[in-house]
Amino acid sequence: MPKDRFAVGVIVARRKLKSPWADHQWLPVAALPDVPETEPWTLLASAEGEDRFYAGAHEVGLHISETGHYRDNLVSGRPSLWVALRHVAGDAYEVAAVTADPYEGEAMAEGIGEIVEPVAMPEAIQAVVAEFVAAFHIERTFEKRKRDRADPEALARGAVGGQRGGGTE
Secondary structure, eight states, rough: OOSEEEEEEEEEEEEEOOOOSOSSEEEEEEESSSSSSTTHHHEEETTTTHHHEEEEEEEOOOOGGGGGHHHHOOOOOOOOEEEEEEEEEEEEEEEEEESSSSHHHHHHSSSSSEEEEEEEEOHHHHHHHHHHHHHHHHOOOOOOOOOOOOOOOHHTOOOSSSSSSSSOO
């Protein structure tokens, strides 16, 4: 049975900015296929102008009704996971969501207050998502509905809403 839930580790970067309004920016930069035994918000690397942290683990859920979206993601040429960071307090953030659905990721990016970025989907996660799609995807054909023809004389005849006058005899 294919997995419908799995955990990923999230790596974020704090980049220095040259701006009068903000001195740094938080940005999701990578997802790990396995959750390390590292404590959340552990500093992993520091280079000129950028610090990278392990932000913690987050569970990704796959849904049968979204298999077409996952398939679109896998064949896009750059399979991604969308990671949302939520401001908690001061300079603290938390991983709010991680999704493999590109349309859900786009919807998360339209919100205010969360930092949402696509990150490369590791090959091990691509294999899990592909197995889920292969097991549950059902191709649905588009069928255009036909509308009932309108009868412009219906109101004049009183066909809508019963008899005219509404009285009793």
